[in-house]
Amino acid sequence: MKKSKGMGGLKPSLTYISRYRLLIAGTLLLAVIGTASMLWVPIIIGDTIDLLIGEGSVALSAVLTELCKAAVIFCIGGIAMWGMSLINNRITYQVVRDIRRDAFEKIQHLPISYLDSHPHGDIVSRIIADVDQFSEGLLMGFTQLFTGVLTILATLVFMFVIHPLIAAVVVVLTPLSLFIANFIAGKTYRFFRDQSTIRGEQTDYINEMVENIKTVKAFSNEEKVIGKFKEINGRLQISSLKAIFFSSLTNPTTRFVNSVVYAAVAGFGAIAVIGGGLTAGGLSVFLSYANQYTKPFNEISGVLAEFQNALACAERIFEFLAAEQEQPDPADAGVLREVSGRLSVENVSFSYSPDRRLLENFSLEVASGQKIAIVGPTGCGKTTFINLLMRFYDVNGGAILIDGRDIRSITRQSLRLSYGMVLQETWLKQGTIRENLKLGRPDATDADMIEAAKKTYCHGFISRLEKGYDTVISESGGNLSNGQKQLLCIARAMISDPHFLIVDKATA
């Protein structure tokens, strides 16, 4: 129940949803039909019950007509409900798909500086979890809200038409249920927050200790760690009990309020029947309304909370989608084709943030075929230099030139393809070794691949793997050692046969 401060997520979400406005109109129409028929059926049943006066005086043909009428109406209602769910599904999943597709495309167009400064876990959770929450909360919430309000209003109208006084009794008593539900929800919120704080703490601790379980054991500190865990676990137990218990009070209490309403309707209704203002069938209509009347109220308060949450999620998603993209290549950007291999760095200055200077007036000339080593302690700017060469970042001052051309006047694609890059952190794609090696040059032949693998000392261990080059590398590359992954990255760079080869601490 995050209190969203603004409606920042609402406007952009409407642009996504408005593509489906015809479907939305359809679902609203079906909601009206469905609700109307759901409320109408009990009335017909009530009328029918009124026909059951007593022995020998039942107009059976009239009963049959009434029942047939009811059957037609509830069938229409059922079909309307079904159509509504189908349309809602369609809208929801397509909006989700559209947003995710755009978000993923966004990743490809964001500047590296954005991706470096925003935690990846957060971006992932925006694209996956927030989008889900958004679609469920906003779209499902919207239709539920609509049908809920509709049901309440229609019920009220029907009840007042049948018997205003008893309708008034119901109207007076129901807010009570709303009030209680809200009261409990407010109380529970605090317990849930406590629970999730402690649960977060525990998950954190579990992650840390399980990740480092070998260190824990190496220092034979198992008991100490277990002790701390039990302490957290004890606190979690207490707060979970509170959260679960208090939240589980909502249903019994609303059931109680419901039963009070029900009793009142039964009592006053029966008295009204004696007075002649109401029939027994009418009473049964009232009873069946009273049974379901409070339900939409509870749903609505739940939906409102979800709605708010969904808006908060929407804000997070659209904030990401609105992030500024990388400057596109200028229209007259040249394409790097024949490269002699001459690279000049002229008076380059660069820093990630203005208050921390990094590279200043850095100059360098590299001729074709030269190997240049860059040495220095951690944080001196070695990796930064690679960022500049590849134009992951652009220089603040000075220029980098290839064959005398400023790299900013060349398309990023042709610039980057002229490099082979091996980074300090190994990264392999999910897929086979073959796919990974040929990633830089998909048209490479197997012979090219094996040749490069031999040169980089990969061929040996690859051939020892059960499936050789078709071995699938798992997400974290768990089935290969770090050194082996490193070698694969080097081989991958070799295969693409680049003009420049950048190797960042790959042999550490």
Add this chain to the structure above:
Amino acid sequence: MKKLLKYMRGYRRECILGPLLKLAEASLELIVPYVIMNIINIGILNGDKAYIIGRMLLLVGMGLAGLLFSVAAQYFSARAAVGFSSKVRAALFAHIMHLGYPEIDRMGKSTFITRLTSDLNQVQAGVNLTLRLFLRSPFIVFGAMICAFTIDLQAALVFVVAIPVLAAVVFAIMLSTIPLYKKVQQKLDRILSKTRENLSGVRMLRALCKESEEIDDFAEKNQDLSRAQRFVGKLSALMNPLAYVLINAAIIVLIYVGALKVQHGVLTQAAVIALYNYMSQILVELIKLANLIITITKAVACGNRVEAVLESDASLLPSRLPPEIKGTHTVELRRVSFRYEGGGDNALTDISLTADDGETVGIIGGTGSGKTTLINLICRFYEATEGEVLIDGRPVASYDFAELRGKIGIVPQGAALFGGTVRSNLLFGREDATDDEIWEALERAQAADFVREKPGMLDFEIEQGGKNLSGGQRQRLTVARALIRNPGILILDDSSSALDYATDLALRRAVRQLPGRPVIFIVSQRASSLRGSDRIVVLDEGRAVGIGTHEQLYESCVVYREICDSQSRIR
């Protein structure tokens, strides 16, 4: 799941009272249509307003009693469920902490984390819901049917037909969607890992200009997910309308049957209303029951997974011989070979080695040559497949783990620090160390200088994994953490890779002058880090291809000479 039930032991009272109280509440609900029938039959027919008001108050009273029963029941269920899962979680965590390296490798750390978190949460929810609903829902459904029987036999037959048909529809739809939802989840996981992969590999992907290719691939997976979601959505969208139509059809039949009975004077109008009310109660409970069964199935599956981890035995068992106090330290490997579980070839083959008090043994070799494996055997993280490892003259298997590892101070590869302070991280090495001892260890590990510069010094907050420190700082702190134990055997596994050569040298000097004269093992890929060692072991594909001093090996061992030459050429 069965074996987990023993953790329920302390909650027998809750487990009995919870469902019973729920049953009491449900019985009250079943009486309601009966009371209504009486109101109509007796109250309205006789025009008895006092009777009607009395019944109305009775209904309110029943509601109140139901509320009390149900609140108590919710409390007992929550208590039992939370208590049970907390106990299991504590037991599971303790069990995991006591597992050996082979089990950790086999099951994987992420398995442990899911078992301890989401799986146990599912189990908790399942237990809670079971205690609350398992008796209630069937009781209402069948109770309504039985009540119908007490009113009229033939009308009750409508229930007998309607209930199984409704149940079949509800369950069929629910059960057929479960595997489909699983597939949807898998497809969601695929786009999740695709996204993650793209973020972590963004530099590489941009370097290779794969952006549009990746977008197309994602779009395809995304579309696939969307299609699967819509398919399962279509199926589950059927349930509510279908159930609604069915229950109303049953009501219509019921009323028609009722009308015939009223015509023949067998039933009263009020009885028909009561039957109608009973029928209305069934649907909600049936859907609840179906949901409950799904939750239970999930919880049982999770419970079984938890149980499997709890039942896994530690393959390495400690012995409990009485500890011996010895002044000197020795490490001896006698023809040791080792093969990892599931690994084809030997990771180590026929290694023999002895190291005495105050000696420094260097271990060098290429990636995957078995350096860390050798260390793991000395610490008995794994058991040698052949041969024997002896520490202070006794086989490692004859030690209690705490005693054995108490002798050893190890700096594992990939220095791991814990969230906390500098002090708490060093106390992890030895709990009773004083601040003076901490500073001494920091001094020797060449870490004192930078710790002094940190705000709060020993109280400087370290983030999980030591993320707010540089690689070299992390390494030095982990060295200090090992030194503070005053170990008899000190193992430095590649723990100076992030240090510059000067600091590395100073560190090695300080370590060699440790007062306790420990046996020191230094694992490194840098020949220079090992040059002063008393003995160097050169490993190649798990075999010791050379043991000796730098000078001897440079003369006699080809592998070693190659390593040295390649490294000196770089510099």
